[in-house]
Amino acid sequence: MNRRNFIQSGALLSGGLLISFTILKANKLAALADTADLNVFAPNAFLNIGTDNSISVYLSHVEMGQGIWTTLPMLIADELDVDLKKINIKHGGADKAFNHVIYGAQITGGSSTTWSEFDRYRNAGATARTLLLQTAATRSGIAVESCKTEDGFVIAGSKRYTYGELANDAAKLPVPAKVPLRSPADWKYIGKGSKRMDARVKTDGTAKFGLDIQFPGLLTAVVAHAPVFGGKVKSFDAGKAKAVPGVREVVQIPTGVAVIADHFWAAQQGRKALQITWAHGAGVQLNTGIQTAAYRKLAASDGLLVQEKGDVKAAFTKAVKTISAEYVFPYLAHAPMEPLNCTVKIENDSCEIWTGTQLPGGEQAAAAKILGFKPEQVKVNIPFLGGGFGRRATPACDFVSEAVHIAKASGRPVKMVWTREDDMKSGFYRPFYVHNVKIGVDKDGLPIVWNHNIAGQSIMADAAVLFGPPPAIDDTTVEGVKGSPYLDEIPNHFVGLHTTKEVVPVLWYRSVGGTHTAFVMETLIDQLAHDAGIDPVEYRRGLFKNHSRHLAALNLVAEKGNWNRTLAPGRFKGIAVHEAFGSVVAIIAEVSVEKGVTKVHQVDCAIECGLAVNPDGVKAQMESGIIFSISMAMYGELTFVNGELQQNNFYDYRITRMYEAPRINVYIVDSKEKMGGAGECAVPPTAPAVTNAIFAATGKRIYNLPIVNNRLEKQA
Incomplete structure (x- = not known):
């Protein structure tokens, strides 16, 4: 740790204990690591215990509403054995010491904060607790095994020391290479839930944006x-x-x-x-209608190989029935509430x-x-x-x-x-995409062949300044199709990609590729189920037989959401399941369609995310993602005429209003699986669940978003 890092950490007290923890070296965004590998120690974010008994936690990621201002300190509070409400929380600032353990850059994204920091923050708390125990044992002259911590104190026989009293001497001890972590039975916060630590300042107006x-x-x-x-x-x-x-x-x-x-x-x-x-310049040539036609033509042919199995051409000759579908997804603006x-x-x-x-x-x-x-x-x-x-x-x-x-x-x-109009008209967008899919099924209505092509811009090409030259296949474009559990069960399939270039700058958007790939996969599976005369839940169960996490989320939402119940007249339901960022989310949407207008009345959601460190935070993120997705599906669209964007602000780029928000129920699968994310993974399955319910209501399939652009009169 250099002098600047020390000063930046805020450790300018009259002494104290400063604990630093791990950073792994990584260069590629797509790299994944087992959290068991995150236990080595090297400079990164800091835990500071001052001689005045202050406890400060410095976040290596940033709080933007997703709740890590609460979740990360919870990890330290449990291992350090302190009251969560007594922790001072601060953003860590800019420093390579805070680089993401996987992505190799200082970034908050990919719904990765909690799982990537789970062991690091726990180790920081446990290391401090170990050093405090050793210091108390030396002072009191008793064995360290006879000492214990209790809510910010070390109890050594008849002596009771505050952490602040021990901090200076503890800081002089050598840092152990490995420290014991508390067992789940001893957790006070992890897995139990906690009210948000930033809630008060964000409601009384004292929070600084x-x-x-x-x-x-x-x-x-x-x-x-x-x-x-x-x-x-x-x-x-x-x-x-x-x-x-x-x-x-x-x-x-x-x-x-x-x-x-x-x-x-x-x-x-x-x-x-x-x-x-x-x-x-050449930007004036951009027109949404012309762009759509060009992308449709591209997607109608096989692109660069993404994933392949079997003999697609031969399999189509054996199919009892074939289904063809084309999907168009517009540019989307992020539209955060703070410009x-x-x-x-x-x-x-x-x-x-x-x-x-x-x-x-x-x-x-x-x-x-x-x-x-x-x-x-x-x-x-x-x-x-x-x-x-x-x-x-x-x-x-x-x-x-x-x-x-x-x-x-x-x-x-x-x-x-930047005004909201500035960001709407001069910002970065979710790319424009077209999918072209052809499927062949057997006599039982199950898919035996799947040919799928996607045309769209590469986000990673625009991110080259951060992560280096992009690969030929941008995984952010094809994720959700590539590696789909449905394709695992289909003996013959081909996935291709046409990467386009446009003057329009593009950027990752909440749930990235899942914003369009999940919609295609889940509406097509729903279509296949209805064509086969099989209940959509049962149809998916058959395809998920080798995917236990998908099955767990599906079964929980079907049970808690009472999939088989009889709905009130005029109400209809749809379902969708999708894996993103290491978690699987299943959604049941209940809608009505009256005079062509869709209303989403209720959404039931089940998530399989491994350990839910803060269940309250997970539920909040499911609710947030669901509303975000409904806005995207119902209204989200940016269009260009002679290079000029036609949308300006929330009056013509609508988001879901409070009166349009459905009742939301969230259920968390009790799981021992590897931890996944929560911030983005409810977005992908919500939109297709809603349009699958619209099909149940009207008999009309939706292939082009937003929903408001589709005529939804009930089909004869």
Whole structure:
């Protein structure tokens, strides 16, 4: 640990015990590791016990609503034997010491925080407890085996020491290579659930988000971006903008023209007054209708091999019946509730940044490059994130880079703010995709051959700056089809990929490939079940016979959601099951369709995620993912005409309103399986469960999202 890391950890007390823990070296996003390998010790995030009895936990990942502000400290609280509510929690800042143990970069994503940190945080707590016990034993003169901890104290015979009393001496002891972890029987928090540690500050208004950053002399900046992706400033006249009261300066940056003012209103009015001539470039040729036709043509042919088994061509000659389907999925915006923002202050040879980011190390490196600094000259402060969904994990570091360019060009501390319209029209999107699938079934209605092709952009190509050149097959595009348990049971199948290139920038989106692949797989399986005259649950059970986790989630939701119950008149149900991020989620959606309008009344959800460290947090993430998916399925769509995006804000890029939200019941499978994630895995199966229920209601299959674009009159 270097001096800067020590200072950054906040360990500037009158002494204390600072515990650091493991970081594994890894280079590839797709690499997976067994959590049993995460037990070695090396510098990373820190647990600090001060002589004043303060206990601070520094998070190696960022809190953006997913609940790790609570879950990670729970792990330390159980091993350290302290009251969770007495722990001070802080974001760790930007440092390579905080690199993800699998991805090799400092990132919060992939629903990976809890499982990747489970052993590391427990070991940090257990190591501190071991050193405190050893210190107390030495002071009291009794055997360490006779000492015990109890709620922030070490009891050694008749002596009772606070952790703070022992911290300095404990810090001088050699760190043991291996420490005993508490057994599940001794856990007070893990697996039991806990109220969120950030709930109070987020409800009483004292929580600090990026938009809340303020200090004397800070100005506000907004940026005029090209109306077409790839466009550049040809010329501009700032005269009228500078005449707006409160506007201080107008500067050109690589991505547009920035207006700097005393406050946001003045900056906005100044931007409206700007006169800019744009060189649009090839981006003006982008039209959604033309793009759809081109992708459909691509997907109609076999792409680059992703997965193959058997003889597909021969198998189709033996099929009793064939089914063909084509699916179209539009671009989608992340649309977090807190618009993007970044505050930058440059003084002499240092830069300080305040921003809500999922990639603090990347932002630090990007800022340093722009300024000609070393990374250690850039400090990144991380407030709470008002939603991320992947948008704040941009390898290009777009919005932070803009803010640094503005501060550098103007010589002033600035808070750069993107309006929601800015992010909608100038951001990064879930890619546009088309799937083309042909299936052959036997006399029992079971699939014997499956030919599946996908056309779409590569997210990993845009992430090359972070993870290096992308492979020929971008797994983020095909995940959910590649490795599907359904395909495991089909003796003849082919999966192909056509990777396209567009001027539109793309980025991972909550549940990434599962946003479209799960929809295709689960609606087609549902279609096959109905065509065969077999109950959709029973049909899936047959295909899951060799997949115990899928079967466990399916059976639990069928039982708790009472799949076989008779519904009220006008109500219909659909089901879907999908594995993502190491967990399996099964969804039953209950809907009605009246005058072509769909309402989702109830959703039952079962998750098989291994150990649920915080069951309350898992349930909250299931609820969140379900609502997110309903918004995506019902309304989500971005369209282009002559290169210009047609959507602007929530009035024409709708999300689910409170009155539209269904009742949600969440059930967690009691499991001993390897731990998976929770933040994203309810998104993929919810949309197909809803449209499978719509089919039950109307007899109409939906192949193009969003749902509102489909006519849903009941079929004859």
